[in-house]
Amino acid sequence: AQRVTQPEKLLSVFKGAPVELKCNYSYSGSPELFWYVQxxxxxxxxxxxxxxxxxxKGFTADLNKGETxxxxxxxxxxxxxxxxxxxxxxxxxxxxxxxxxxxQGTELSVKP
Amino acid sequence: DVKVTQSSRYxxxxxxxxxxxxxxxxxxxxxxxxxxxxxxxxLRLIYFSYDVKMKEKGDIPEGYSVSREKKERFSLILESAxxxxxxxxxxxxxxxxxxxxxxxxxxxxxxxxxx
Numbered sequence: 001a002q003r004v005t006q007p008e009k010l011l012s013v014f015k016g017a018p019v020e021l022k023c024n025y026s027y028s029g030s031p032e033l034f035w036y037v038q039x040x041x042x043x044x045x046x047x048x049x050x051x052x053x054x055x056x057k058g059f060t061a062d063l064n065k066g067e068t069x070x071x072x073x074x075x076x077x078x079x080x081x082x083x084x085x086x087x088x089x090x091x092x093x094x095x096x097x098x099x100x101x102x103x104q105g106t107e108l109s110v111k112p
Numbered sequence: 113d114v115k116v117t118q119s120s121r122y123x124x125x126x127x128x129x130x131x132x133x134x135x136x137x138x139x140x141x142x143x144x145x146x147x148x149x150x151x152x153x154x155l156r157l158i159y160f161s162y163d164v165k166m167k168e169k170g171d172i173p174e175g176y177s178v179s180r181e182k183k184e185r186f187s188l189i190l191e192s193a194x195x196x197x198x199x200x201x202x203x204x205x206x207x208x209x210x211x212x213x214x215x216x217x218x219x220x221x222x223x224x225x226x227x
Contacts, residue, residue: 008122043218043220043221044155045117049215099143099145099157102156104152104154105152107156
């Protein structure tokens with residue numbers, strides 16, 4: 001079965017430190033991967049998707065098919081990055097409808 | 113802006129009661145979803161719908177049903193609420209237009225407590 005694993009429930013770093021949130025998926029085909037973020041008292045929203053190959057709020061994520069990973073990275077964490085982060089996966093089928101499978105989530109805490 | 117609105121932010125119900133959670137989206141999206149969000153478990157898909165009157169089971173459909181009579185509205189029904197259904201429920205919608213499925217837009221959530 002397809003699955004997304006985020007091994008860390010909580011990641012705590014100091015402001016200015018690099019941060020990496022880990023995400024591994026299990027699927028042998030072509031996946032489409034996303035990172036969603038939920039800030040305190042806000043709704044869950046898309047942060048970035050691998051197909052766009054873009055940097056959002058300083059975050060990047062590279063799909064590594066060999067390691068089946070899609071880790072989220074930022075070189076210098078800011079306090080406003082503190083939030084819950086979810087990795088999500090869908091099969092890459094045109095017009096499939098976007099059913100996403102989510103990981104367990106990682107809470108990022110950036111301390112001053 | 114896409115708006116997904118969940119009618120109830122907080123509900124408290126008793127065991128055995130029937131519970132309706134309503135969700136409306138205003139962007140003419142084909143796809144709608146119901147997830148439950150629990151600490152340590154992430155988001156788990158309950159049901160989803162690709163079109164009016166169509167529904168498919170997600171990963172945890174037991175104890176739930178859904179209704180999609182109109183394109184903009186997707187309702188989640190708990191026929192007989194139980195304490196293990198105490199959770200945060202998230203509704204989401206997306207367009208079918210993009211390859212692999214489009215971005216999901218979420219509502220603010222409905223926090224249900226079953227006593």
